[in-house]
Amino acid sequence: MATLPRITTFAWVPEFARGFVRDLRPRWAFEEVGQPYEVELIRDAKTAEHRRVQPFGQVPTYRDEEADIFESGAIVLCIAERAGRLIPNAPGERLRAIQWLVAALNTVEPVVMEFAINEIFEADRSWSAERRPVVIGYIEERLTDLQARLGDRAWLDGDTFTVGDLMMVSVLGGLRGTGLLDRFPGLAAYVARGEARPAHRKAMADHLAVFKRAATA
Numbered sequence: 006m007a008t009l010p011r012i013t014t015f016a017w018v019p020e021f022a023r024g025f026v027r028d029l030r031p032r033w034a035f036e037e038v039g040q041p042y043e044v045e046l047i048r049d050a051k052t053a054e055h056r057r058v059q060p061f062g063q064v065p066t067y068r069d070e071e072a073d074i075f076e077s078g079a080i081v082l083c084i085a086e087r088a089g090r091l092i093p094n095a096p097g098e099r100l101r102a103i104q105w106l107v108a109a110l111n112t113v114e115p116v117v118m119e120f121a122i123n124e125i126f127e128a129d130r131s132w133s134a135e136r137r138p139v140v141i142g143y144i145e146e147r148l149t150d151l152q153a154r155l156g157d158r159a160w161l162d163g164d165t166f167t168v169g170d171l172m173m174v175s176v177l178g179g180l181r182g183t184g185l186l187d188r189f190p191g192l193a194a195y196v197a198r199g200e201a202r203p204a205h206r207k208a209m210a211d212h213l214a215v216f217k218r219a220a221t222a
Contacts (some may be wrong), residue, residue: 008042010035010069010087012080013055015220016046021125028065029212030077030175031084036204037171038088046215077175078110081168091168098162105161105169111174116143117179124183144185151177152191159198166202174199 028044037040047055049191051062058066059075067073067080069087074080082103085091093099123140127133151173155161160170177196180186185194199205 008070009041010067010084011043011045013045013047013058013066013068014064014215015050016048017216023213023216024181024209025179026064026212027077027175029208030172031065031067031080032208032212033171033175033205034081034084034168035093035204036082036207037166038090040084040088044215078106078172081171082106085168090172093165093167098165101162102167102169105167106172109169109172111208113147113173114176114179116140116147117176120144120183120185121179141185144180145188148185148189148192152189155191155195157191160195164201170199174205 012028012031015026018026031042047064049055050059050064052172055066056062058068058073063075065077065080066075067083069083072082082092092102101112104184120140123136157163160166161173162169162176174196177186177192178200186196
């Protein structure tokens with residue numbers, strides 16, 4: 006009997022990080038394609054043992070009978086490839102789906118993370134308040150371009166939800182609670198569509214349940 010694919014993620018994170026840890030991305034992909042999976046919970050990602058799989062000491066990681074990989078984008082692509090879903094067969098459409106996944110991680114997520122760093126991790130620095138308008142300006146520039154490209158489409162490449170949308174919605178979800186998406190109603194509606202998908206709801210519930218169990222243990 007084949008073993009289930011397994012992801013590794015944290016057994017506990019501070020409250021501000023709940024709903025944002027990147028195991029949510031493969032969880033969502035698994036739910037979209039209907040693939041059962043297992044989760045290995047760890048407390049410390051900086052151990053020598055974990056770094057043998059994830060050299061940067063992060064989560065998630067992924068393992069199945071053929072692959073042992075890290076990085077959420079690579080994991081989501083692997084899940085889609087294995088299932089033959091979330092990624093179109095037609096070469097042009099397939100490449101565009103991958104293009105949007107890369108754009109989410111390489112073009113949009115850096116400015117989202119810069120905001121998180123400024124607002125949370127370095128909020129007590131003397132220059133944080135002064136830098137805030139600059140960081141918001143970077144985000145608004147990216148979101149302006151993205152909303153213009155999305156237009157009146159349901160998803161980034163039309164009517165089909167792909168790995169590109171899964172990753173983009175996940176990245177934009179990093180702005181949840183900040184009010185920044187409210188200035189971009191087209192993108193706010195796009196994120197709401199993605200997060201309303203049953204697969205996302207299930208993935209988020211399972212993600213949060215880990216921390217609820219940890220709190221009562």
